[in-house]
């Protein structure tokens with residue numbers, strides 16, 4: 001079967017991860033690479049042996065070439081423009097998270113996908129890890145009864161430089177989207193409302209608030225306490241955070257991406273994880289390829305993912321106003 005031809009727009013930090021994933025896949029090849037920064041573009045093309053003739057500094061030029069899909073890895077404020085241009089040119093799109101930098105842009109992008117009949121899916125790679133799959137299976141399997149209260153803690157202190165250190169609410173908008181999306185995936189329900197606060201510790205190297213404490217009410221009376229920081233000073237959690245999911249008949253826990261479980265009254269025991277042949281970006285790329293070849297619909301298509309994004313902007317509004325925000 002012929003390889004699918006992909007255009008990738010944005011070849012910076014995360015763009016490199018996608019270039020590695022795409023280069024290692026037997027199912028896809030590059031139709032074009034696009035980046036507004038010619039130095040970054042040339043360096044990345046050289047690293048992955050992509051001919052200069054396939055490299056462009058404008059997406060408009062690349063979209064004139066024959067292609068089967070587009071992977072968007074630009075910063076969030078450019079997602080709407082890049083994704084809608086590709087969809088309108090007849091290409092399905094796999095875009096990096098967050099879907100968009102505003103709810104208005106996300107609604108427009110979702111409408112654009114529906115009107116063109118072309119897939120718009122979001123790279124929620126955190127879902128596709130063995131320990132997250134295990135949490136999902138334990139909660140949804142029913143042996144522990146209905147979940148009732150969840151605590152999710154995220155503490156990291158990365159120095160990224162770049163757009164994250166300048167943007168408002170960097171933690172909630174650029175990082176917590178992964179945690180919120182995992183919550184929806186693991187619990188299998190959607191949130192109803194959010195309340196909470198955000199702040200910036202005195203030592204923070206971010207301009208926007210890098211810490212928050214949020215309380216989500218999910219359907220079926222499930223309460224979620226989310227607290228985290230991107231300017232943590234020690235004892236960091238994993239990137240996926242530490243989870244404690246209390247159910248009617250026991251508790252399911254993950255610490256540093258290791259899962260433990262205990263029925264009420266029993267000691268905590270290690271949970272065995274199942275192998276996942278494809279994980280993270282490789283899993284998402286496979287879903288994207290299956291959509292193009294067979295028409296299957298990836299779980300993180302934009303009409304679903306916009307509910308994870310609504311948690312982000314609901315949380316920002318709750319933090320800004322002090323109000324409880326309906327989602």
Ligand SMILES: NC(=O)c1ccc[n+]([C@@H]2O[C@H](COP(=O)([O-])OP(=O)(O)OC[C@H]3O[C@@H](n4cnc5c(N)ncnc54)[C@H](O)[C@@H]3O)[C@@H](O)[C@H]2O)c1
Nearest residue numbers: 010011012013014015035036037073074075076078096097
């Ligand atoms: N899923 C994950 O785990 C994960 C991790 C990191 C970043 N991301 C996401 O990936 C996206 C990119 O983040 P990054 O860390 O790679 O940023 P980055 O700044 O390192 O790279 C972005 C690249 O896009 C280019 N660019 C900017 N505007 C452009 C435009 N209009 N057209 C073409 N190219 C353009 C820049 O020149 C740069 O090379 C963001 O949405 C970010 O949230 C996801």
